[in-house]
Structure formats: C-alpha cells, structure tokens
Amino acid sequence: MNENQEGFIPNPVLSGLVGICPLIAASKSLAEGIVYGLGTAVCALVLGAVSPVIRAKLPDRLRAPATLGLSAFLALSYGFALKAYSPAIAAGLWLYIPLLAVSGLSLSVLRRGSAKNRFRADGRSRQIDVAVEALLFLVTAAIVGGIRELVGLGTLCLPTGGSSPAVLTIADFPPLKTLVSPAGGFILLGFLVAGYRAILKASRRRSQ
C-alpha cells in the first residue's frame, strides 16, 4: 500500500478502520453523518493541539486523566451545542455524541500526541497529519451517511437547524432499506474499503 510513501496520510476509516462501529451506528443519514463526523473531527483537532502542551506541562501520572477529562468535556459541550442547534438530530445520534469522548480517532490522536517528537521523519508537523485525518474522517462519515440514506430511504436529510431539519425526497419509495440498518452499513463500508484500496493500488502502479 501507499502508506509508507512520503507525505501520504491514509484515510483513518477506510484504511485504518478507526472508529467504524460508532460511525456505522451513528451515520444513518447525511445530516447525522456530517454532525457525527464534525464532532469527531473537532474533538480530535482540539486534543491534537492540546496534547503537546499537556505532555510538556503535566507530569506523567496526570496526563491520561487530564486528556480524558478534556475529551469528555469536549464531547459533552458538543452534545449541548447540538441539542440547542437541532434537537431532532441530537435525538437521532442519541448515545453516540457522549461517546465521542472515547472515539477511535481521538484515542489514536492522543497516542500520537504522546510521541516525544512533534515532527515526522520527513519534517512535517504531526498537527497537519491530525488535521488531514480529521477532515478525511468527516468526509467519510458524510459519504457513508449520505449513501445509506439516499439508497436506503431515497431521501437526503440536511444538517439545518431548528426542530425539524430540511429533508430532500429523491425517490418516492425506499430503494434498498437494508442499507440503513447496521448490517447494511457494514456491507457498504466493505465496498468503500475495497474501492479505496483499488484506487490506492492503481495510483501506486501508475507512479511506479
């Protein structure tokens, strides 16, 4: 795979399979995918920015509780803000917003933040890696949610504010309802992973 190439940042979901269970459970529609992906990205970005400071200022034994406390604070704050913005989307995401505190992406960012060197071997800051990974997670969550809703229900729910978000009806009937279920979500994810790997392989062959 291309992961070892200089400057390449793999998609955390499609390549590393990071945080796929809550992603599939939470991203049942375009709006939920965007909102869940944004929450995960924001938590990972803040933790990625703060973890070098925590490493520099706090002694070893305080680092884990401090970062987990901050992570829980971020997840709960995001949950409160989401409830104020759109109670219906918050109701749909249910438990998965507080669970952002221990999302796979945040934990992988924290693991990387605990590295002594803030720069990679090629001289690039690890913060840039975190920002790209967070963006890729958000885009993947939106794609997964959008495809599931579009093919599963024939609608697209937009992440607009208020008590009822705007919903576009594309088809009058649900074309393939199975895709909205967790099993359908994992089947879709399998196809996306296969497609991602095929694209990587093709691009590697071209570059050789």
Next chain:
Amino acid sequence: MIEATRDKMRENLIAGAAVGLLALALAFFALLEGSRSAAFEAAALRSSPASVVTEVNLPSGRAFKVADASGSGYGVVFSAASEDASAIFAAVFAPSGELRKLKIVGSCSSRLPESANEALDSIAGAHSALEQAKGIAMAAAEAE
C-alpha cells in the same frame, strides 16, 4: 526529599485545579442547557395547543402542568429514534395517566407518517418512551 514532596504537592494542586475548572465549566454548560431545553419543551407544549402553567422537576424527568379546553393535565416532551427516523413528541396526560394529546414537534425523516399515533407505531421503542413519559406525568401529578 523536601523538593520531591513539594513537586508532588504542586502536581496535586495542578490536577485539582484542572478538574475543578472542567467541572465548573461543565456545570455552567449544563445549567444553560437545562434552562434552554425547558424553554424548548414549554414552547412545544404551548403549540400542542395547551397553555403551560408551571414546570415540575422530578428525579425521573421534567413535566409541565398545562391547561387546555379539556381541563388541566401534565405535559411531557420526549424523543424516540430508530434506524430510519427520529422524532420529538409532545404529550399531554390527564392526572389519571390517560393520554389526552400527542403531537410531533420535530423530526428527522420525510418517511414519518403525519399522524403522531402512526409515527409512534413506526419508530421502534417509541411506545416505551411514551410509557416513561406517562410515568413522569403521573409522578408530577402525585407530587403536586
């Protein structure tokens, strides 16, 4: 030895201050969120239509004493979500627990039936959420 003890005390102080600040910030957020969601629920019940009289806070949840054409009752706002839909309902119960009114006040699906009772049937777990709401309303009636 003294230096080590001082370092440990400083560490504990930092940890205590950090946890205290996080707890204070969270309590502040929760306070704001509590008053905001109470205002949202009161507005949802007013649109049911019923005039909201007082808020009744219980350990199990929040109810509102409401008055409408059929007399006074207790209103509860609850949400339910399934794989393909999520909705927020406003329900008004008589003090005996009888469901007087049910209305959808927010939803995240175009496939949800317009009738609140049909929507309740189409969302898995919505009936148990309604039962919980009924329990809160009856507890509020007893507490009054």
